[in-house]
Amino acid sequence: MxxxxxxxxxxxxxxxxxxxxxxxxxxxxxxxxxxxxxxxxxxxxxxxxxxxxxxxxxxxxxxxxxxxxxxxxxxxxxxxxxxxxxxxxxxxxxxxxxxxxxxxIAVAAQDVILRPVPERLGPVRAASLCLAAGTGAQVGGDLYEAVRTRYGVRMIVGDVRGKGLNAMRAVAVALGAFRDAAHYEDELLEVMDHCAAALLREADVPGAFDQEALMEGFTTALMAQVPDTPVVQLINRGHPPPLLLHQGRVQALMPAEPLPPLGLEDLITDPPEKPESYPFVPGGRLLLYTDGVIEARNRDNDFFPLPEAMESIGADTTPPEFLEQLHQALIRHTEGHLADDVAMILVDRLA
Structure with missing residues (x-):
């Protein structure tokens, strides 16, 4: 130039x-x-x-x-x-x-892999939202899914490092493994291990990923299970903690024992024996999201205040309306210029 x-x-x-x-x-x-x-x-x-x-x-x-x-x-x-x-x-x-x-074409491929979650899943009402950053031709590696199983409602939200074809391949592999294992594995930890093993197997396939992406790639993931009892069980592998909204206040469900992302299993010295449980009573709202939400910045370089935005939304909104209001708040904060893709799942605990 x-x-x-x-x-x-x-x-x-x-x-x-x-x-x-x-x-x-x-x-x-x-x-x-x-x-x-x-x-x-x-x-x-x-x-x-x-x-x-x-x-x-x-x-x-x-x-x-x-x-x-x-x-x-x-x-x-x-x-x-x-x-x-x-x-x-x-x-x-x-x-x-x-x-x-x-x-x-890239967004259409992403839409095929990331389908909207059902509005009703057993003991919860649910909604999902996925926003492309709108810059460049490469979509990101955000992933989400929610399914009803005999063990309860199982959900995953994750973020593959990188963008483009390699990221979308990893998203497809992780979601395929989750959708299969969620219905057959008794323990949520086994479902997470199944996803990690699937990503490792795909990395060993010649030509599946380029070598540079293989050396640097990993996937943050958060799995949640909502059984019939008023609790939510979580496994967090290096992902932003979910936010629980109850009686107008937001609480971050921080992991007691932080774990590395998928692909970095060698860093785990003391594997957990069971998921971490938190109260999730009727009337509560649980938000699972990717880091594109909390890392969104305005012109003053301030991060998006997600907890405050959640607390400002009325309690009488439905999950789709709640996510749409979060979407509008995010657009106002960034003035329509998202730097990273965004994915969110919101579930309401029913009586």
Whole structure:
């Protein structure tokens, strides 16, 4: 991107030196042409303006206004600048169209994998929300699911490190393992281990992930189980803690024994024997979310105050209405510019 400006400065240095007899007109005409290839319309306009300024400066410095060559150079520079501006706009439009198409395909693939949760799951009412960041063509690695089983309602929310194809593959593997194991494994810990093992097996498949992503990748995950008794059981593998809203106050259900994300099982020295249990009585609301929610920033670089936003929403709202109000609060906070994908599941405990 700096090449056009470097050429312009080189021409200026030549014209202001004893070597000004060198014909530099074609070099200045190339400045807006090169800018059209590497920059947008604004960059092309800036490069053309710089080339014109240099041409005027050198013609005045060398007292060359009486030469017909100067006017010929100006005409050539003007024609090339106009053509470069039109080309840069066409290139920008085509690139934006291609990016939007790739983005739509990626979001469609994400929608197939991340299906909305049912509105009623046994002892809870539920709702889910997934928002794409809206920048770039690569979707993130957020995942969620909620299913009703004979053991109670089992849920997972997770975040695969990275974006793009590798992240989506890991999301599909983790969700496939959860959807299968959630119905057959007696213990929630076994369901989490099943997901971890599935990710490790997929990592061993040649060509499944690129080597760099394999060396750096891991998945944070939170699993929750809501049985018929008024409790919620949690297993947290490096994920943001869920938030419990009850009687207008929000409580973060922090893990007593923090565990590393999936993929970092070697760091576990004392595996837990059972999930951690917390009271979850009728009238309570439990929010599971990804870090894209709490790490969303405004123009002052302040994080989104999720607990305060939850407490400000009326208790008479349904789960879909509650998530929609959180969505609007998040959009207002970031002014519509999400830096990361967002996924949330909200469940209401029924009597």
């Amino acid at each position: 700096c090449v056009p400006f470097a050429i312009a400065l080189a021409v200026l240095a030549i014209e202001l030196s004893p070597a000004h007899f060198i014909y530099t007109g074609p070099f200045l005409a190339a400045v807006p042409a090169l800018a059209a290839v590497t920059m947008g319309p604004k960059g092309t306009t800036s490069a053309a303006a710089l080339a014109v300024a240099i041409s005027v400066t050198t013609a005045t410095y060398n007292q060359a206004w009486a030469s017909l060559q100067v006017y010929t150079n100006f005409l050539a520079l003007a024609l090339v600048s106009v053509a470069a501006f039109i080309t840069s706009r066409a290139v920008r439009t085509r690139r934006r169209s291609e990016l939007d198409q790739v983005r739509r």
